[in-house]
Amino acid sequence: MNWSAISFDWNHVRAFLATVEEGSLSAAARATGLTQPTLGRQVAALEDAIGVTLFERVGRSLTLTTSGAQLVDHVRAMGDAATRISLAASGQSHSIEGLVRISVSDVLATYQLPKIIAQLRDTAPGIEVEVVASNAISDLLRRDADIALRHVRPEQPALIARKLADNRAYLYATPDYLTRIGSPTTLQGFKNAEFIGFGVPDEMLPHFVAMGLPLSRANIRYHSHSGVVGWQMVRQGLGVGVMSEEVARLSPEVVRALPDQSAIVFPTWLVSHRELITSSRIRLVFDVLAAALG
Known part of the structure; x- marks a missing residue:
């Protein structure tokens, strides 16, 4: 550890x-219980300590600079770690109990969430988790769930959202299926391939076409509203499908259909209601999800 390189104050x-x-600054002051001038001085002190301008200041508005934006993910990881340290030091995490409902896609619920729940079990064994596995967007304002993982940022002001990551997805298939269709090396080579659709085929087709694939409705031979079912069809060699890199990595029987294909980039947002996030159990689960998926 290079201790001399750490020259800033955690409060800043x-x-x-x-x-x-x-x-x-005003909203942050309310959230932290500090005055706005104090908070402003702490941000300025951090800028001085690390020698980087974090915000562009125009009147009363603040806009992240490029350097500030590059630091955000690292700072969030520090915040999540600080929360876990505080809970562990005080023993609070083991005393937090109650139900937390998490709304996620069926693919994430199947392949990624169980490992995170296992971490949560060790951190806070009193937490009960209900997984709402749905590919529809849960209405957090109506309390369909306490926390949601989404690929679109919510617009409702009553919700808070944290962008966790920009994920990458690619076309995948089994090696046997690619051999059967002639091992294409370009997008045009998939003109006669079978594709697996997640959801309504007529809605999926424009996304395939936007990728440069020369497909028609006839190419989407097999489809399901369940992402898990659709992915199983890809894994069983029925055709080509799109999947996130994280999930595909857990399925060694599939390979990238085009190794040189550009990634399909999509964001993951962690969302909760502003009122609910003040709950210790929901805040804890929120932070564990952020640390695991960020």
Whole structure:
């Protein structure tokens, strides 16, 4: 550990993170219980300590600079770690109990969430988790769930959202299936291939075409509203499908259909209701999800 390289104060980092997540100094001051001038001085002190301008200041508005945006993910990881340290030191995590409902896609619920729940079990054994596995967007305002993982940012002001990552997806198939269709090396080579659709085929087709695939409705021979079922069809060699790199990595029987294909980039957002996030059990689960998927 290079201790001399750590020249900043955690309180200043906390002030920066709160300002980013709350959207303004005034909102961050309310969230942290500090005054706005104090928070502003702490952010300025962090800028001085690391020699980087974090915000562009125009009147009363703040806009992240490029350097500030590059630091956000690292600072969030520090915040998540600080939360876990505080809970562990006080023993609070083991005393937190109650139900938390998490809304996620069926693919994430099947392939990625169980490992995270196992981590949560060790951190807070009193937490009960209900997984709402659905590919529809849960209505958090109506309390369909406490926390949701989405690929679109919510627009409702009553919700808070944290962008966890920009994920990458590619076309996948089994080696046997690719051999059967002639081992294509270009997108045009998939003109006569069978494709697996997730959801309504007529809605899926434009996404395939936008990727440069010369497909028609007839190419989407097999489809399901369940992402898990669709992915199983790909794994069983029925055709070509799109999947996130993280999930595909857990399925050694499939390979990238085109190794040189450009990634399909999609974001993952962690969302909760502003009122619910003040609950210790929901905040804890929120932070564990953020640390695991960020």
